[in-house]
Amino acid sequence: MYVLFAVVSLCWGVTDASSDWCYTGCERTPSHWVDINGAFCGGNRQSPVDIVPSHVKIDKNLGNFTFVNFSSREVFHNIVNTGHTVQINLKKSMVEIHGGGLNGDYVALQCHFHWGDTEFHPGSEHLVDGKKSRMEMHVVALKKGLTTENALVDPEGIAVLGFLIESTEKTMKSEPWTNLTSHLMSSTEPVNLTDAISMTDLIGDVDLTKFYRYNGSLTTPMCNEVVIWTVFVEPIHVHADLLQLFPTKTHLSNVYRPTQALKGRQVYASPAVELPAAHPWCYHENECNHGPSHWHSLVGSHCAGQRQSPINIITKDSVENKNLGAFTFTHFNDKHAIKHIINTGHTVKCVLEEGLVEVSGGGLGHVYSVLQFHFHWANKESGSTGSEHLLDNTRFPMEIHIVMKKKDSTLNEALASGYGLAVLGFFVEASAGTKNSAPAETPSHEEETSSQSNTEAWKHLTDYFSHIRTTGAEVNFTSEVSLDDLLGDVNRDSFYRYMGSLTTPSCNEAVVWTVFKHSIKVDHNLMLMFPTEMDYHDVYRPAQSLHNRTITYRSAASAPNIPTFLVLLLTASCIFLWN
Template sequence: MKWFEVVTLAVCVLVPTAHSQSKAWCYHLPSCNDTTWPTIFPEYCNGTRQSPIDIVSASATPNANLTEFTFVKYDDTSAMTSMTNTGDTVQVTLKSGVKISGGDLSEQYDSLQFHLHWGNGSSVPGSEHTVDGKRYPMELHIVNSKSSYNGNTNLAVKDSTGLSALGFFIEVREAPDSWHNLASYLPNITEKGQNVSIAAGFSLDDLLVGVDRTKYYRYLGSLTTPACQEAVVWTVFKEPIKVSKDLIDLFSTTLHFNDSSSPIMINVYRSLQPAQKVWTQSIKASASTTCFSLSLLLLSLVLGWSWS
């Protein structure tokens, strides 16, 4: 998940801190890649609640409070307003009014933007989180800020639950038309700072089609880029988004870190950080499973008596 600066507008918009931090950070140079972030930004990047992590599914603690989310205007086909090459990812800005609630969040959150992390095409996976050691080709992060902060992310990052991030893995499968539409804008933003408006016609729901959003992991973590503030309630969904190989490859062959003479944007993800406590939904036994278990118990008792 990206760190951001506040743009001087009536409403605060999130942009990666590479443009605002006095100290430079990067993914691709030895002097500023993620191995150096704890030194460059020691206040948070060297903290104890850092992201991303490897999620060990068998160790996830059941939590009955992890209910379904309510998604507001995720079906709005004009919710995505623009796409930007930030110099370290592709970021899509969302219009005002897109929100989430539920899911054991403390209040409603405003959905501000989403961005992606990837490796080197479909052959070198680049999701930030992993599950049981598996790294997916890409990961999409939808960034949300507590509605009570009215878009003021300076306040949100000072709150241990000020931000909520929705993480979606992306795997190689045939992609829906919405992803073809989204990827069609990439040739317009090949260089850092380039921005293109997104025409109405597809929604966030369209991009997330096929994902069961009732099944997810939850943990408390941080932003995954400097300054790595530990202010994020992470929700990582279990089912991946399906995107075709050619579209995944397009991200790592079209975009540059800076201008057209700079390296192609690849491996834009942070290394795994120390484990955190992870929660997930409680598993409810079905009636048939319960009956079967009781039958086995009775059978064992009968056999035990017959041999006594």
């Protein structure tokens, strides 16, 4: 058994609780795994990833699997709390995996699990369309005929089957999962498995012909880029009470690595998978069946509601609100806050480190966590304008949206709330001395002030565009650029406020909108990089009807320091009136 234990140890680096890395609670958390000597954790083929079905391609060569001894109840050897996960070691050379488009046969060594904390903080490693499942099970297999050392340097040396796990309370507790969870413990001593359990018992009725495939890595140090990943589409359903035993009995929680950038890799699917249309919606009526005038017909759409965005802000009709105080921007100066930059096929999106950047004040009534920011632009023609919001019937060349959710709420909770999301909108136009594209009129409430951006920061940002030219392309953002750098010295004290929606499907009416009065000034040539490099243009939704909503504004000079409880009261009153 020493040989088997050595293989498992080398493959996953999880032999005991004394390892020099962790998920939480030590110096070498996932963001620092790249610093581990000899590790590959900063490579270009890292796992896990967020699988976006609309960006996946069918591969007809991904045929059905053949699983040897998956139904045998004699193959489980022991179960161990490694200090990082719960791992079931299989008996040597008894379980094999063939077919499925794999280039060779593989011998399964072990399976293990990843989980979060509770039902409200799930812990799968792979995401599908940004959604994290409750748990994930990995079946790890070594390519037949390879030594462990060879497998760890072979690009196809290891195959891992990933099974997403969802909780349910609609079915009875299954006997196999009940037996398995009865052996969960905080002790790191292996326990022999004498219960009659098979891999098939744990997998249940998952359709094994439907799966995603991509080339990736181990998801723990040393993160060797040697894994052919198979992630099955259908989840395993397990009773919620049994799943909660994983963090409760092991005293381990949030044992998962965050998703990694695809960096140009393509995710494929087996022919049995029904993929959504690559672009279920678009900005141009003649490019797809669901242009803006048809967004309302999309499944789950709110795009025909009475509180839609963007809007045309008419300054003479807006009302001054002295209760809109100044904002507090937390970690907007952090030059390492941007995690990924992505070409979504509709925009360029920059994803921030989770839970780092926050916004409060400004009459919001809550603290909001910044999730991402993205851009709306026009085309390469001189004088073209592509902002979503209009100011006194004038459209600006570009607009930035900084998207936030209410702190300590899930994204689903935020989308269901009338004020679960908040978005900061900044107009963008050409800086002085560069070719100006249709300069917007100066807002009428205040005289224009200088708002020059950091040109070097915008240059760093647009330098990534050559790496994300294809839809779905995603790369790690490693430049030292902060939100403050991109916003420059634009006036953040004067702004408009109204209750609205997301400006893309499903157009959830959950957004507290802040649109700043003054524009960010950016070099015109850098602005042109957006339509030139991204190969799509005029990415903005037309203005929507106001439907009797009131737009308020803040003028910095006249805004008093209002107690927080009054701001909360006013926000609640506005929400009541506008819903």
